[in-house]
Amino acid sequence: MQPVSLRSPSRWTPESLRALVEPDRVHRDLYVDPDLFELERERLFAGAWQFAAHASQLPQPGDYVTLELAGRSLLLLRQADGSIRGFHNRCAHKGARLLGQPSGSTGRFLRCPYHAWSYKLDGSPLARPLQAGYEGARLGECESGRGLQELEGLRVYRDFVFVRLLAGGPDFESWFGEGLRAIDDMVDRSPAGQLRVEGGILRSEIRCNWKTYLENVNDTVHPVSTHESAVRAARTVWQGHGESAPQPMAVEQILPFGAGYDFYDAMGARVHPHGHSVLGIHFSIHSGYGMSEDYRAALEAAHGPERARQVLEHAPQNAVLYPGLALKSSPQVMRVIRPLAVDRTLVEAWVLRAVGAPDLLYERGLSYTRLVFSPMSVVAHDDIELFEGIQRALHADGNPWISLHRDSRGDDAGLLGQPINATNELLMRNQHRAWLEAMLGDAP
Known part of the structure; x- marks a missing residue:
């Protein structure tokens, strides 16, 4: 199938595209150039799964x-x-x-x-x-x-439907590779091995480039400062209760955002080819959610004791299937990122019910979506204000580069699939290398 249209200017040659992505920084044109966005639609989004x-x-x-x-x-x-x-x-x-x-x-x-x-x-x-x-x-x-x-x-x-608009390029398994384990982790939280979409889909249109939002999914440094007010509000509401007192679901989900830099750095991460990644391979802000013994027994009966243990103990912060899907196996929610224009992005928040699992899992997903992904929530409005401010500020004169230097020491290629610290901006650099790979296609 031939592309519907290709309105990219002649200046976007392979050489000029390569000049936009350096080993430890990227050019602001990736976020603000409308002609480059049109080229993205034809080469990246039409060619990727x-x-x-x-x-x-x-x-x-x-x-x-x-x-x-x-x-x-x-x-x-x-x-x-x-x-x-x-x-x-x-x-x-x-x-x-x-x-x-x-x-x-x-x-x-x-x-x-x-x-x-x-x-x-x-x-x-x-x-x-x-x-x-x-x-x-x-x-x-x-x-x-x-x-x-x-x-x-x-x-x-496993009931997740993927499409690719253009022929050619990596086949499905080659494109996602180890990234498919993130879907397995979600589906296997159901004793029946089945998920259902319930509760509707929360859609928000944000006036920013899609890469700004996707990078933030893997950004473990920003919660300490960006979400300080949300955490302070939760602490104020909960003050006076003992540490052993059962927490309301909203408090349980908001308070961990206030963990310090050491906590976020130690949660660990992995990056994989084609821009995919897992953030929180050791633990995450979701690791403290309680589970009933009946649920554990049901998973063991369905999947075996070892797989049940893996599923319950593995609660990543986010798993990214590049270029537009972010999964949370606990609390069973996902975000779909759909670019609309160079400066407009549609974000969909989905809640998935694990068939045969306690209602508590589904209720957690609904609560987390309202608290964190709704544009009127105590968390997302902080992010959205910053994302839209970035989009405006990138048009200003001055430094045209976006810094991705943290923990960049020239060994990125050797770290694919290996555990890294979770504040390492390799998580973002890996996305931009996948972007460049897709944009160049078969260019020499």
């Missing part, structure tokens, strides 16, 4: 989910045989959008609202008005006569 939906959103044949990805309107559709297929959400006749709602059921076939061309669930043509008018015409030799255009790549991994 990206999360699109969860299979639990499409339980029955004919159920669908629509989304916008890299400037394309897409449609995921449950088939009669139970499989999921993906199509471009446009009629083969004149390009009208077939389905306009975020999700729903189309029944046993699809019908265009413009001229009533209809299609089977597999995208093949079903019927057209005035069929006799096409006799002797070349429609059968044209793409329009073949039905809906199917996506180049679609993979369902």
Whole structure:
């Protein structure tokens, strides 16, 4: 499939792209140049494997989910045989959008609202008005006569649906590699080995570049200063209670943000090829959440004692599947980062219910999403104010470089897959190397 458009200026040659990403810093053009953003959509976001939906959103044949990805309107559709297929959400006749709602059921076939061309669930043509008018015409030799255009790549991994818009590049397993273990850690918190999307999806549009938000997912230095007021408020509410007193869920989730630099540094991290990473390989602010013995026994019965122990003891701060997915196996939430423009980013917060697990796990996810990811929360409004301020300030004259120097000593390549300290900005440098890799493609 050829890209829909490519409006990048000629100045973005392989040489000029390489000049933007140095071993320990990146140029501000990555965050503010609109033409570079258009090039990102065609080379990075259309060529990478990206999360699109969860299979639990499409339980029955004919159920669908629509989304916008890299400037394309897409449609995921449950088939009669139970499989999921993906199509471009446009009629083969004149390009009208077939389905306009975020999700729903189309029944046993699809019908265009413009001229009533209809299609089977597999995208093949079903019927057209005035069929006799096409006799002797070349429609059968044209793409329009073949039905809906199917996506180049679609993979369902443990009910997580990923798509790739362009052919070529690494296959699914090669792209994600060890990053897929983050999904395993989420799914295996269910004794049934199954997750469901529940509670809706919290969507926030932020006036900043998507890289600013994604870098912050791996930034363990900012909570000490950025979220000081939120932690102070939680401490004020809870003051006077003994250390052994059971904490309300909100207090349990906010107070750990106030841990010091030593705590965050010692939680550890790993980076993997293609920009993926795990933050909090030893412990995290989520490690103190209590679990019942009945739940532990249910996991042991389902997965075996050793796997149950691994699942319960491993609670990373964040696992990033580059370029747009951030997972928290505890408290079973994830964020999907969808770039809209060079200075606008849509962030989706999803809550996943672990089937067969206590309701407490699901309630934690709902509470954490409200407290931390809602733009009106006591945490996110601090971040958003800073993100949008960064976007404005980067246009100012002066130093054009973004510093990523912390713990940069020329040994980054040898640290792939190895434990590192969690305040190491290799977590961000690794994302930018993946960015450059995707942007260069096959360039010499």
